[in-house]
Amino acid sequence: MKLFPGVEETIEGVSHALRTGQRTCVEVTEACLAAIDAREDELHAWTVVDRDGARAQAEELDLDLGQRHWHGFLHGVPIGVKDIIDVAGLPTTAGCPQLHSEPARSDATIVARLRAAGAVIVGKTVTTQFASFDPAETRNPWALDRTPGGSSSGSAVAVASGMCLGALGTQTGGSITRPATYCGVAGCKPTYRLVSLHGVVPLAPSLDHPGPIARTVTDLAILLDAIAGYDRRDPESAREPTPAVLAALEESSLRPPKLGRLRGPFEDLAEAAALEALEAALEKFKAAGAKVLDVQLPGEFNSLFRCHRMLMAAEAASWHEEQFRQHGEVYAPSIRQLIEEGFGVAATEYVRCRRHQSRLRRTLQGVFDSVHALVCPATTGPAPDRSTTGDPAFNSPWSYSGLPTVSFPIALSPEGLPLGLQIVGRDFAEADLFRVAAWCERTLHRELAQT
Amino acid sequence: MKLFPGVEETIEGVSHALRTGQRTCVEVTEACLAAIDAREDELHAWTVVDRDGARAQAEELDLDLGQRHWHGFLHGVPIGVKDIIDVAGLPTTAGCPQLHSEPARSDATIVARLRAAGAVIVGKTVTTQFASFDPAETRNPWALDRTPGGSSSGSAVAVASGMCLGALGTQTGGSITRPATYCGVAGCKPTYRLVSLHGVVPLAPSLDHPGPIARTVTDLAILLDAIAGYDRRDPESAREPTPAVLAALEESSLRPPKLGRLRGPFEDLAEAAALEALEAALEKFKAAGAKVLDVQLPGEFNSLFRCHRMLMAAEAASWHEEQFRQHGEVYAPSIRQLIEEGFGVAATEYVRCRRHQSRLRRTLQGVFDSVHALVCPATTGPAPDRSTTGDPAFNSPWSYSGLPTVSFPIALSPEGLPLGLQIVGRDFAEADLFRVAAWCERTLHRELAQT
Numbered sequence: 001m002k003l004f005p006g007v008e009e010t011i012e013g014v015s016h017a018l019r020t021g022q023r024t025c026v027e028v029t030e031a032c033l034a035a036i037d038a039r040e041d042e043l044h045a046w047t048v049v050d051r052d053g054a055r056a057q058a059e060e061l062d063l064d065l066g067q068r069h070w071h072g073f074l075h076g077v078p079i080g081v082k083d084i085i086d087v088a089g090l091p092t093t094a095g096c097p098q099l100h101s102e103p104a105r106s107d108a109t110i111v112a113r114l115r116a117a118g119a120v121i122v123g124k125t126v127t128t129q130f131a132s133f134d135p136a137e138t139r140n141p142w143a144l145d146r147t148p149g150g151s152s153s154g155s156a157v158a159v160a161s162g163m164c165l166g167a168l169g170t171q172t173g174g175s176i177t178r179p180a181t182y183c184g185v186a187g188c189k190p191t192y193r194l195v196s197l198h199g200v201v202p203l204a205p206s207l208d209h210p211g212p213i214a215r216t217v218t219d220l221a222i223l224l225d226a227i228a229g230y231d232r233r234d235p236e237s238a239r240e241p242t243p244a245v246l247a248a249l250e251e252s253s254l255r256p257p258k259l260g261r262l263r264g265p266f267e268d269l270a271e272a273a274a275l276e277a278l279e280a281a282l283e284k285f286k287a288a289g290a291k292v293l294d295v296q297l298p299g300e301f302n303s304l305f306r307c308h309r310m311l312m313a314a315e316a317a318s319w320h321e322e323q324f325r326q327h328g329e330v331y332a333p334s335i336r337q338l339i340e341e342g343f344g345v346a347a348t349e350y351v352r353c354r355r356h357q358s359r360l361r362r363t364l365q366g367v368f369d370s371v372h373a374l375v376c377p378a379t380t381g382p383a384p385d386r387s388t389t390g391d392p393a394f395n396s397p398w399s400y401s402g403l404p405t406v407s408f409p410i411a412l413s414p415e416g417l418p419l420g421l422q423i424v425g426r427d428f429a430e431a432d433l434f435r436v437a438a439w440c441e442r443t444l445h446r447e448l449a450q451t
Numbered sequence: 452m453k454l455f456p457g458v459e460e461t462i463e464g465v466s467h468a469l470r471t472g473q474r475t476c477v478e479v480t481e482a483c484l485a486a487i488d489a490r491e492d493e494l495h496a497w498t499v500v501d502r503d504g505a506r507a508q509a510e511e512l513d514l515d516l517g518q519r520h521w522h523g524f525l526h527g528v529p530i531g532v533k534d535i536i537d538v539a540g541l542p543t544t545a546g547c548p549q550l551h552s553e554p555a556r557s558d559a560t561i562v563a564r565l566r567a568a569g570a571v572i573v574g575k576t577v578t579t580q581f582a583s584f585d586p587a588e589t590r591n592p593w594a595l596d597r598t599p600g601g602s603s604s605g606s607a608v609a610v611a612s613g614m615c616l617g618a619l620g621t622q623t624g625g626s627i628t629r630p631a632t633y634c635g636v637a638g639c640k641p642t643y644r645l646v647s648l649h650g651v652v653p654l655a656p657s658l659d660h661p662g663p664i665a666r667t668v669t670d671l672a673i674l675l676d677a678i679a680g681y682d683r684r685d686p687e688s689a690r691e692p693t694p695a696v697l698a699a700l701e702e703s704s705l706r707p708p709k710l711g712r713l714r715g716p717f718e719d720l721a722e723a724a725a726l727e728a729l730e731a732a733l734e735k736f737k738a739a740g741a742k743v744l745d746v747q748l749p750g751e752f753n754s755l756f757r758c759h760r761m762l763m764a765a766e767a768a769s770w771h772e773e774q775f776r777q778h779g780e781v782y783a784p785s786i787r788q789l790i791e792e793g794f795g796v797a798a799t800e801y802v803r804c805r806r807h808q809s810r811l812r813r814t815l816q817g818v819f820d821s822v823h824a825l826v827c828p829a830t831t832g833p834a835p836d837r838s839t840t841g842d843p844a845f846n847s848p849w850s851y852s853g854l855p856t857v858s859f860p861i862a863l864s865p866e867g868l869p870l871g872l873q874i875v876g877r878d879f880a881e882a883d884l885f886r887v888a889a890w891c892e893r894t895l896h897r898e899l900a901q902t
């Protein structure tokens with residue numbers, strides 16, 4: 001599928017051009033700043049654009065390149081950061097500037113890692129208030145009357161509209177995959193705790209996942225490689241060996257996968273357009289040698305949505321309690337309702353849901369004995385209107401169970417809005433997951449190139 | 452310090468004798484069964500002794516030895532298993548045979564690992580009801596009118612009185628360190644989630660730790676090496692590289708450590724006898740070259756005991772809810788009160804305590820920048836009378852924060868009861884912790900040998 005009209009550059013391509021001296025970091029950054037100048041007034045993707053800072057970073061990175069000191073694939077690549085993630089010197093408003101306007105004193109670990117990998121931090125992208133469900137001012141570049149999705153609204157829009165080449169988002173329900181899909185770009189929600197949460201405002205820590213948004217699976221891999229891995233400042237981050245995802249994507253290592261299709265009541269949550277796009281993609285995969293098996297979800301799936309909501313409510317309520325009691329009036333309706341719900345949850349119910357969560361996570365590992373990955377629509381349909389941030393039903397199961405996902409655009413709906421495919425992998429097996437996703441994406445691209 | 456009169460054998464020593472053909476597995480097992488015959492009637496350490504099974508295992512292990520197939524340091528070593536841990540074919544009563552009398556269908560992972568390492572599983576050792584605080588019938592071999600401590604009461608007594616050479620226990624508050632100390636043996640509470648909980652009846656999963664009880668630090672190391680490490684059947688077990696603890700204990704690698712002494716209100720929880728024993732031990736360590744620094748505990752320590760209790764109550768209540776509502780009458784007073792407390796906890800309070808727990812865990816890591824390990828008394832004093840299982844105040848901070856501990860006997864109180872030293876290490880740094888503990892233990896033993 002073509003990316004958003006006029007926006008075709010990838011991190012991979014730009015990185016090559018920078019490394020081989022065809023472009024400079026300053027040029028690449030200026031192109032993004034120009035895109036921001038051109039469209040920010042109508043899209044509202046940013047809370048702050050650090051023009052001077054971005055230019056200064058780019059200049060310094062050009063000097064490094066001149067001295068043949070290449071920091072890696074992100075060297076000179078402009079990146080946006082969701083505004084619940086700390087960037088030193090810029091405020092972290094978490095979508096609530098009334099209460100939070102102090103500049104962050106230091107970078108979140110994942111921002112520091114991006115910088116160390118050579119990224120240019122362009123600024124902070126709009127989040128819904130406290131990363132919950134209340135629509136922000138941000139518009140979908142494909143249709144200004146549609147939601148860009150949430151809560152990583154600005155990150156998805158900025159990537160889709162050429163304002164940066166990649167962005168950081170976070171997902172507690174469907175906050176990476178959904179906006180990425182609605183905006184026609186790719187998203188990755190990594191395995192729970194593969195990526196440090198240090199310096200990230202929590203919504204519900206047992207469900208919170210930072211992850212990248214970019215234009216292709218390869219670009220997601222480059223970003224994930226930079227941010228993943230144990231962080232001493234977040235002792236609950238996983239001590240797994242960090243996957244080398246990009247290295248796993250060499251053409252020669254990609255094989256037609258065995259895909260598990262989640263039939264039944266779960267898949268039926270999708271609208272017709274999303275199901276048709278899925279069917280069409282699966283047919284192309286099969287034609288290229290993939291196997292597609294029907295997979296039954298475990299019984300635990302039934303109470304998943306109720307438990308997911310209960311964990312999110314209780315944890316959000318606990319986190320916000322003091323501030324909510326003092327400044328309840330500034331809370332938007334959806335987050336307010338969530339917090340009030342959370343005050344009514346008993347610890348025994350909460351603990352029961354945590355147990356359900358960990359049982360489901362365990363049960364789901366068994367699915368991967370027979371398939372390489374699961375596939376389902378990335379969202380229930382194309383972006384709805386701006387009264388909502390859309391339905392996270394295809395995303396929250398993975399936020400809840402912690403399994404890693406990759407999504408990317410596969411088709412346009414009849415009204416010309418992007419639809420995506422979501423691929424779900426085994427815990428901490430990001431290298432395998434990305435191999436499957438890259439094979440699927442390249443198969444569709446080859447198909448398109450031939451037609 | 453001398454072990455319990457007449458019981459001097461160690462796993463290390465017996466293992467050497469078995470491997471070099473000086474003894475047979477059957478002889479070693481028969482000696483333990485004889486000790487059980489001699490004292491079980493007064494000590495009540497076991498819920499079931501699998502005499503036939505133990506003999507059959509020992510015979511088979513002798514055959515293996517005859518064919519030079521040595522399974523490792525536990526080959527032929529008789530081990531007891533706390534009766535909240537599944538052993539295939541034996542009931543897991545969890546101290547409540549009225550409700551639980553079915554034989555377990557398979558081994559808990561840690562039992563399977565002990566078997567794979569050549570251990571002879573002798574039977575199940577008495578636990579307090581549901582591993583909580585209600586004293587069981589078990590007696591302290593040092594003084595029958597004293598508590599053996601709990602909840603791993605039978606495991607500590609069985610090891611102390613020669614009925615087995617090592618045992619598995621579990622700790623949620625002080626349930627390994629306290630009974631081990633009261634009974635004059637050594638105990639290890641490993642880092643949270645280093646050891647699989649698959650097949651172990653939970654009390655409070657965010658605090659539950661299985662771990663070994665044995666007679667020396669080296670014996671603990673042998674047992675820990677066998678049971679530690681990621682378990683696919685407990686996906687929340689840590690994926691850390693498994694520490695090779697025994698290998699870390701070579702004499703040449705032991706150095707006088709820098710020890711952090713936990714002064715202040717915390718240490719003041721100890722009785723005079725426990726403090727004097729600690730002082731005396733520290734003097735000997737200093738004379739042998741160790742440094743002892745005073746360490747201030749972080750402010751978070753203040754709310755630790757309240758939060759620990761709240762987590763334990765809420766999780767126990769959630770786990771037991773259905774059974775408690777149906778069969779409340781069989782619950783003993785302390786566990787009943789704990790569960791009823793748990794029903795009253797709000798999810799927001801519970802989540803706040805979990806956050807406190809993880810903040811404390813993080814803060815405590817910093818302590819180890821200036822010392823190799825922390826030291827404090829293993830219990831507040833010697834074993835009290837049988838109306839209680841004793842005070843876990845020196846143990847629950849480590850169950851709560853997840854830091855690994857090793858304890859071993861260091862002195863006898865004026866009334867002739869054992870007192871112990873507890874050493875606390877950094878998360879997942881069991882090799883370092885055991886090196887410190889082994890140095891301390893050997894220093895005291897050398898000192899004793901010279902006087």
